Amino acid sequence: MPKETVLVVGLGEVGRPLFELLDESGKFIVFGFDTDKSKMQSLRQTTLPNKVDIIHICLPCSNKSKFVDVVTSYIGKFEPKLVIVNSTVPLKTTIGIYEKCSNCLVAHSPVRGVHKNPEYMKGELKRWTKYVGGANAKAADAARNHFEKLGLKTKVLKSCTETELAKLFETTYRAWMIACFQEMHRISNRVGADFADVVDFIEDTHRIRSDRPVMFPDVIGGHCLIPNVELLLESYDSKLLRLILDSNEKRKEEVKDKRVSEEVERIKRKLEKHKQS
Incomplete structure (x- = not known):
């Protein structure tokens, strides 16, 4: 069975350790993207695929409408089957993304942990249960399966509103x-x-x-x-x-x-x- 292709968008305090965790697992073909090219270079990321199976969004959110627009632009470009928003976002952000991109599954799974350094944060990702809320039940199930494949503990809530x-x-x-x-x-x-x-x-x-x-x-x-x-x-x-x-x-x-x-x-x-x- 071919490995799923995963793209991590945003290689900061959350995205970088998540990228490394995915890459070190050996279970996925992993790519990383950041508008700061030095962050990509530090992870030897020079090329991106035209299409991926899963996108992890690890971008800060200070404006809901702009965040939704940015995420939907990545969905349009890479045509993923599943998008997981790891960011802390305002209420109804995940649903807002899904309503603009209903041809793919969208879930929210906020990150917990102390952001000391990438290595420490990798330990935090493993330590904390990954709570998952989907725009619908199918999205929640897909995100749960993905995280469990990565070896993380998971718990599915009623919807993405609860996780947000x-x-x-x-x-x-x-x-x-x-x-x-x-x-x-x-x-x-x-x-x-x-x-x-x-x-x-x-x-x-x-x-x-x-x-x-x-x-x-x-x-x-x-x-x-x-x-x-x-x-x-x-x-x-x-x-x-x-x-x-x-x-x-x-x-x-x-x-x-x-x-x-x-x-x-x-x-x-x-x-x-x-x-x-």
Whole structure:
């Protein structure tokens, strides 16, 4: 039986490790594409086929309509039987792609893991269950079979709406917890309390009950949490979501105060020390 031809579009923090995982499995003929030619060159990708069986989309999404248009252009060019969107996307993005390209199967399977480096991320891809949501049941089944052939654990949800929402909720939940600690830090400063002592009490409760994780109240950075809150806001206006964004903007100004930034670092060191013990 001939090997399936797979194209990974986007060779960044997710796409590169996924490309390497597919290639190292020996079960597929793998190609990679990125608009940054240096990323292709680093993987010795110089030519692309005219047609492929499967496309993995590993592109960042900051604009739903543009993302859908870009993905559908790749589908039109390479005529795959199956497209798997690994990106974090706004609600109804996967369905939007399918509606424009109903001649191929389209599924969503968000990636989880810490993006330290490609080798570490390969371990993360193997570690986490690959949740799959299809534009229809046939697409979900095809994506599940593909990931299981790669040796990954899988779980199929009702549809791509569930996987899209699950990924956005997971990161928003963490952002909300950090925003909560930002506000608690403000209150502590207002009343003259030592926030590190307050955190010690909360952390001791978490140590016993395991239901009150402690976050250090720094600015929420990175390329996931705040952008994903904004993606969720595209589909659902929420005071709570806007509170997260407002709190984080406020914190950017607050940490310019040396006293505040030193307190944040003090709590950060304290938490890191406890994690190591």
